[in-house]
Amino acid sequence: MRDLDVVLEPRHELLRTELRGWLARNAPPRPADDDNDSDEQTMLAHRREWHARLSAGGWSAVGWPERFGGRAADALDRYLYHEELTRAGVPRLLTTAGIALVGPVLMRHGTPEQQARHLPRILSGEELWCLGLTEPDAGSDLAGLRAEARLEDGGWVLSGRKTWVRWAEPATHCAVLVRTEQAPRHRGLSFLAVALNDPAVTVRPLRSADGRHTWDTVDFDAVRVPADALIGERGGGWAVAMGLMELERADQSFADHTDLLELLRTALAAAGARHRRGEIDDAALSRLHRGAVAVWTRCQLFRAVNLRTARRLRAGEPVGDEGSLIRLHWTRAYQELAAVVEDACGPGLLAADAWSRRYLDARATSIFSGSSEIQRTVVGERIARLPRTRTRTRTTPKG
């Protein structure tokens, strides 16, 4: 299956050629179990190794300015970068929360001291960050969060619980959204950079439906946090959080269509092999082929949306609410792909090719980064300008 072509300018061709050359010399094969391994330690070890190699080659944070160790790559470069990495089948990036989200947030809102303290360590992989937004009673309604920090003796004292925190266990730091002000919901929040090696921090594993341990619940029990750990304005945490979410939906989706197309190819090859062995019949294979065309078409549409986003970012336009549209495209394409494979090939193929984990993983995509219901409300009300629902919905698409 061939992707639709993208017309590039010479400077983007240059970056792509350089990256392809570097990958040809340096890319390790993606471990068969990457992203699907129940042994998180092995997966992390692969990714740490790969991150070190990327950093040494100057390819771990291409979008960062050169003074912070990046290549000042524009959005179209970043789009190509993600596409090339996915096509090369290398391990996934180690520290997406650090490089793609926290780093840029620190560049925008952090003090020079915070930038000097954290950015080099994020780049080297020494600091691994996670995001502490969601709480047991504050998910979609993020502004209803209860974790709080108060100033005492020149520092913050932080108490509360965060949940569904991706990779809190291996992380060194967490960007935590907390209530610091007696003010209306959205205006009373602040962002803190919290080191997780404090005895007053307790990290407990959450097991997902496929048995993996990728997420954790984190308890902060009167944790003392230095006053200068505040990221951005005191009481200005909501704006920082929304900026972070925009980054998550725009920057991190650039490669997702490539990833899905790669999965589709794998599924077709595996189903073809099973058909030749007589394990699935003609009807099942032809159902898969029909479904594959629909998924491929959706992925090409998603690719066009990602490309348009890259061009808009490059022109200095914000992605804003359209991030919700991007998220919905991805969720839809991934879940359709998983359903097509499951319907045509059944649990045999699923089990044989780690597709059962993929299938469950696809189910989660309509929840994290803001649920699909919330994203649809954003699209309906803010992009399509449909009348607001009578009961005012709280719309907080986030991670």
Ligand SMILES: Cc1cc2nc3c(=O)[nH]c(=O)nc-3n(C[C@H](O)[C@H](O)[C@H](O)COP(=O)(O)OP(=O)(O)OC[C@H]3O[C@@H](n4cnc5c(N)ncnc54)[C@H](O)[C@@H]3O)c2cc1C
């Ligand atoms: C795999 C995974 C990874 C995650 N990673 C992180 C992470 O790293 N850091 C982090 O902080 N959080 C993370 N999250 C948390 C995630 O952001 C929340 O689960 C999500 O925002 C939904 O919140 P909730 O689970 O509290 O569900 P709720 O908000 O309780 O929603 C439950 C259901 O009600 C629906 N609903 C709620 N409000 C409305 C409304 N106003 N209109 C219509 N429908 C509505 C939702 O769509 C959903 O179907 C992760 C979650 C998952 C599943």
